[in-house]
Amino acid sequence: MGFTEEFDVAVVGAGHAGCEAAMAAARMGLKTALITMNLDLIAQMSCNPAIGGIAKGHLVREVDALGGVMGVVADAVGIQFRLLNTSRGPAVWSPRAQCDKAQYRVKMREVLEGQRNLHIKQAEVTDLVLEEVGRDQGSEIRGRVAEDARLVVPTLSAQNAERMGHPADSVEGPGTGEAGTRDQGSGTSEQKRIRKVLGLKLRDGRRLMARATVITTGTFLNGLIHCGEERYPAGRSGEPASVLLGEALRRLGLRTCRLKTGTPPRLDGRTIRWEAFAEQPGDADPTPFSFRTTKIVQPQVSCHIAYTTPRTLEIIRENVGRSAMYSGQIEGVGPRYCPSIEDKIVKFPDKTQHQFFLEPEGLNTHEVYVNGMSTSLPMEVQAEIVRSIPGLEDAEMLRPGYAIEYDAVDATELDRALKVKCMEGLYLAGQINGTSGYEEAACQGLMAGINAALWVKGEAPFTLDRTEGYTGILIDDLISKGTNEPYRMFTSRAEFRLHLRIDNADRRLTAYGRKLGLVDDATWAAYERKQERMAALEKLLKTKKANAIEGPGINHPSRDQGPANGGQGSKIRDQATEDGGLVVPTLSAESAERMGHPVSLVELVKANPGATWAVLLKRPEVTIDRVLPALVNELRSDPLLVDYALISLQHRTSLSHLDDKERHPDIGHPDSILKTEDAVARSVARNEAKAVETEIKFAGYLEQQKKAIEKLKAAEGVRIPEWLDYSVISGLSREMQEKLGRVRPETIGQASRIPGVTPAALGLVHVSIRIQGEKRARGPEVVVA
Ligand SMILES: Cc1cc2nc3c(=O)[nH]c(=O)nc-3n(C[C@H](O)[C@H](O)[C@H](O)COP(=O)(O)OP(=O)(O)OC[C@H]3O[C@@H](n4cnc5c(N)ncnc54)[C@H](O)[C@@H]3O)c2cc1C
Numbered sequence: 127m128g129f130t131e132e133f134d135v136a137v138v139g140a141g142h143a144g145c146e147a148a149m150a151a152a153r154m155g156l157k158t159a160l161i162t163m164n165l166d167l168i169a170q171m172s173c174n175p176a177i178g179g180i181a182k183g184h185l186v187r188e189v190d191a192l193g194g195v196m197g198v199v200a201d202a203v204g205i206q207f208r209l210l211n212t213s214r215g216p217a218v219w220s221p222r223a224q225c226d227k228a229q230y231r232v233k234m235r236e237v238l239e240g241q242r243n244l245h246i247k248q249a250e251v252t253d254l255v256l257e258e259v260g261r262d263q264g265s266e267i268r269g270r271v272a273e274d275a276r277l278v279v280p281t282l283s284a285q286n287a288e289r290m291g292h293p294a295d296s297v298e299g300p301g302t303g304e305a306g307t308r309d310q311g312s313g314t315s316e317q318k319r320i321r322k323v324l325g326l327k328l329r330d331g332r333r334l335m336a337r338a339t340v341i342t343t344g345t346f347l348n349g350l351i352h353c354g355e356e357r358y359p360a361g362r363s364g365e366p367a368s369v370l371l372g373e374a375l376r377r378l379g380l381r382t383c384r385l386k387t388g389t390p391p392r393l394d395g396r397t398i399r400w401e402a403f404a405e406q407p408g409d410a411d412p413t414p415f416s417f418r419t420t421k422i423v424q425p426q427v428s429c430h431i432a433y434t435t436p437r438t439l440e441i442i443r444e445n446v447g448r449s450a451m452y453s454g455q456i457e458g459v460g461p462r463y464c465p466s467i468e469d470k471i472v473k474f475p476d477k478t479q480h481q482f483f484l485e486p487e488g489l490n491t492h493e494v495y496v497n498g499m500s501t502s503l504p505m506e507v508q509a510e511i512v513r514s515i516p517g518l519e520d521a522e523m524l525r526p527g528y529a530i531e532y533d534a535v536d537a538t539e540l541d542r543a544l545k546v547k548c549m550e551g552l553y554l555a556g557q558i559n560g561t562s563g564y565e566e567a568a569c570q571g572l573m574a575g576i577n578a579a580l581w582v583k584g585e586a587p588f589t590l591d592r593t594e595g596y597t598g599i600l601i602d603d604l605i606s607k608g609t610n611e612p613y614r615m616f617t618s619r620a621e622f623r624l625h626l627r628i629d630n631a632d633r634r635l636t637a638y639g640r641k642l643g644l645v646d647d648a649t650w651a652a653y654e655r656k657q658e659r660m661a662a663l664e665k666l667l668k669t670k671k672a673n674a675i676e677g678p679g680i681n682h683p684s685r686d687q688g689p690a691n692g693g694q695g696s697k698i699r700d701q702a703t704e705d706g707g708l709v710v711p712t713l714s715a716e717s718a719e720r721m722g723h724p725v726s727l728v729e730l731v732k733a734n735p736g737a738t739w740a741v742l743l744k745r746p747e748v749t750i751d752r753v754l755p756a757l758v759n760e761l762r763s764d765p766l767l768v769d770y771a772l773i774s775l776q777h778r779t780s781l782s783h784l785d786d787k788e789r790h791p792d793i794g795h796p797d798s799i800l801k802t803e804d805a806v807a808r809s810v811a812r813n814e815a816k817a818v819e820t821e822i823k824f825a826g827y828l829e830q831q832k833k834a835i836e837k838l839k840a841a842e843g844v845r846i847p848e849w850l851d852y853s854v855i856s857g858l859s860r861e862m863q864e865k866l867g868r869v870r871p872e873t874i875g876q877a878s879r880i881p882g883v884t885p886a887a888l889g890l891v892h893v894s895i896r897i898q899g900e901k902r903a904r905g906p907e908v909v910v911a
């Protein structure tokens with residue numbers, strides 16, 4: 127037996143899921159190992175060097191609110207911040223940042239190395255060390271049979287076995303397991319053996335024993351890269367595939383599927399004729415991801431917008447048969463929402479051009495990411511496509527695009543804690559569960575790391591439901607429905623969008639993070655101060671009557687538009703008639719006048735004598751950005767509210783061009799120029815104020831959603847016991863038995879979201895819980911001969 131080490135939690139893979147999982151377990155006080163193939167590629171961005179974006183930004187905010195690290199790291203290395211979707215309501219605003227890709231890795235490694243209890247190791251994990259602890263959920267324990275996934279006999283020291291709560295003799299000696307059993311796709315988890323993971327085998331001969339394991343191997347399991355007719359095994363370009371671990375996981379008998387994703391070519395920026403493209407600068411006052419970030423330190427850069435030409439489309443059409451995607455070479459299903467360029471041309475033949483973005487990969491490199499041009503066409507065709515775009519005639523390709531196929535596990539094999547149902551101590555997170563995207567990976571990693579730690583501590587799992595966060599929605603979707611294409615988060619997946627905003631992620635989740643031990647004292651104190659600030663602002667707005675107003679910018683909505691006011695030609699509504707995701711609560715002065723509405727706040731105040739600001743804020747055309755300048759004196763005189771006075775400051779468009787001498791913030795003077803850090807403070811203050819506005823403006827809708835949430839929670843409250851036997855429920859069709867048996871939903875609510883499960887079937891299940899429960903309580907029936 128080689129060198130063996132012991133840990134509480136082992137995390138396999140240091141991608142976006144693995145980093146969060148390992149940090150969470152270590153911060154919860156457990157001795158944690160993070161094992162990854164290459165230490166220099168920790169938190170590598172396999173593709174787009176950007177974090178966030180629509181709905182993904184929500185996930186990053188939730189990770190941050192719970193005490194995760196993705197937001198803090200992205201803020202530290204972000205080189206272009208943009209708040210997306212601001213022409214729509216606050217429910218769907220979402221932060222995005224282009225990041226310095228190399229710096230992201232360096233910063234994440236620094237964070238990991240600074241964490242007590244966390245041991246980072248470079249190694250390839252090839253196998254699991256397992257023992258069998260029983261069969262069927264709730265069935266009797268059938269003796270312990272030591273075996274590993276490859277049926278190589280593991281041994282465990284008596285001391286270690288005892289520490290893990292087993293009699294030492296139960297794990298020594300040769301295994302007698304059923305050789306090579308594959309229990310794949312049987313549809314009835316009752317038949318599955320329940321096994322426990324004791325540790326991991328590494329390729330270098332080491333063993334690493336752990337009480338819980340989180341596997342986060344991304345696209346590496348049996349990864350196969352395709353570039354035109356060429357194909358070869360790899361985990362990502364330049365990195366080996368994880369073949370042995372892939373085989374070991376297949377032998378566990380879990381249902382798996384084959385998925386595909388792709389990446390575009392990268393260009394040398396020195397060979398691009400930049401003046402041919404429209405520049406797209408970032409926001410002047412960047413919106414950070416983390417509630418903890420007070421300053422954006424990196425110089426900010428621009429991206430550029432480009433379009434395909436008719437010649438580009440012609441080249442792709444002529445060569446589409448040579449794309450690995452269309453030649454039949456790729457079996458895996460690709461991401462519908464991040465299609466390759468050849469996919470776009472085949473699926474949308476009427477579109478005459480496609481937009482893409484030229485994005486710098488970092489501050490110290492000339493490498494440029496061609497966002498929107500993912501492809502698996504042969505390299506020479508890729509070069510031709512690039513050259514067909516004016517401005518890229520001489521562009522040199524640093525790396526070609528490619529597609530990759532990989533194994534993913536059917537997430538209906540997991541419970542809500544992301545634990546494999548038929549295994550003890552084994553958790554899966556990230557792309558291995560069929561998702562696509564760094565943020566989708568990070569939120570799962572965090573939840574799996576937390577739950578692995580809780581399991582080791584002997585505590586109940588921590589789960590989130592669909593009403594609490596996008597993280598809860600993602601996990602519920604995965605474990606209830608599984609996926610047969612890479613799963614990506616969208617705001618449209620949320621039933622309660624107005625309730626699940628980026629601005630209130632901390633209100634929704636930080637108390638949980640605190641309880642779990644992931645939110646430190648300083649963060650908690652800052653969170654509490656923020657709640658006080660917002661409560662004070664709400665109180666001011668609800669009590670202060672808008673009798674007389676003065677101040678610059680308050681009379682003309684066009685002059686003081688905040689980010690929510692970008693919608694042009696929007697229709698005014700007497701009431702905000704849709705949720706915050708859809709309403710554009712503003713109108714241009716011109717159209718308001720045409721429609722006979724008061725556009726001047728002064729006029730509005732005159733027309734509503736005695737009304738409080740909160741009452742006026744309920745009107746769609748009145749926004750907090752317009753109201754706060756009128757309250758600047760009150761804001762400045764209250765230490766709790768002074769930050770909100772920042773909102774009335776003006777700013778320059780490009781922060782990176784600000785000279786120190788020019789920076790002289792003078793709160794209350796609207797023509798002051800902001801310092802860089804004030805720009806962040808301003809965006810933070812604006813988002814807080816916007817949150818208060820949203821709560822006031824949409825109070826009616828929020829109340830309605832609250833009722834719907836309570837209803838959903840009631841359905842979630844009806845638990846389906848693990849012992850429920852679907853096969854004996856009279857009237858339940860075989861199809862329903864198969865669907866319910868495969869997922870084994872935890873609640874009636876979850877059962878209702880399994881595709882194809884009918885209300886009638888739910889009724890039968892509901893009744894059977896009682897009938898079978900009473901039967902169990904009576905005990906086995908005695909048959910008298
Ligand atoms: C080519 C490509 C294109 C992509 N395109 C898109 C896209 O278009 N849209 C999109 O949303 N997402 C895309 N992604 C996906 C995005 O990169 C992932 O969703 C995200 O990185 C997943 O995070 P993760 O933590 O699950 O895995 P990863 O970030 O892939 O990390 C996996 C980690 O596991 C380690 N590892 C693997 N096997 C072992 C082993 N046996 N032992 C030890 N360590 C191991 C690896 O070294 C790595 O550190 C793409 C990925 C690739 C590779």
Ligand SMILES: NC(=O)c1ccc[n+]([C@@H]2O[C@H](COP(=O)([O-])OP(=O)(O)OC[C@H]3O[C@@H](n4cnc5c(N)ncnc54)[C@H](O)[C@@H]3O)[C@@H](O)[C@H]2O)c1
Binds near residue numbers: 172177178208499564
């Ligand atoms: N699309 C890809 O090719 C790709 C590749 C690798 C990874 N990913 C994963 O997906 C996520 C990003 O994918 P995506 O394509 O949906 O989102 P994105 O972040 O690239 O784009 C989100 C939205 O912003 C717009 N947008 C794109 N680039 C922009 C820019 N430079 N500035 C401003 N707006 C821009 C897009 O049109 C889209 O509406 C990443 O978080 C990553 O996990 C995507």
